[in-house]
Amino acid sequence: MKEYKFKINGNAYKVAVESVQDGIAAVSVNGTPYKVEIENDLGGPKPVKPVQVAPATYQATPQAAPVKIASAPPAGGSETQLRSPLPGTVLELRVKEGDTVKEGQTVMILEAMKMENNIDANKSGVVKSIVKRAGDSVMEGDVLITIG
Structure with missing residues (x-):
């Protein structure tokens, strides 16, 4: 099982990928289980090289777009x-x-x-x-x- 921590729009999410089989992934998001269909499944699990991602060095602040009335x-x-x-x-x-x-x-x-x-x-x-x-x-x- 792989666990990931995501921060989306300031909200923290803990995502655990429990299994992937026949194009369906069993995941849990903050403890809630989901079955997720994977698009473009290429025929089963393949070894994946881990990717290193540098932590973000800034916090984005959304700005409202000008609104035409x-x-x-x-x-x-x-x-x-x-x-x-x-x-x-x-x-x-x-x-x-x-x-x-x-x-x-x-x-x-x-x-x-x-x-x-x-x-x-x-x-x-x-x-x-x-x-x-x-x-x-x-x-x-x-x-x-x-x-x-």
Whole structure:
């Protein structure tokens, strides 16, 4: 049995490969057993030369990518609706109704796939309404805030 320790996105995993037979590997990850199908099995176990891997010398910190905000003016006005670019959960509101905002100003923080994404105003104006509040789940395309 071979044991490996992996660190993925800051989470530690202990992986034990118990056996490999007929393209199926019996492994356990943090004590939970799994049967794993191996693609491109070349007909059975082959001797493998051990590979030496140097330890990482840095810790990567994920950075949120800039998010383009879809907007659509509602019928009959010069208001703009900020819409969610992806599904997630509203973490923080940085404005309130009646606040004046400038184009590019962060108005909300949206958590999606364990990353915080800035939701920025796509035009200058006054916050007319806030549709989603902290803790609300949103789907892609949901209206978040209306700016007039």
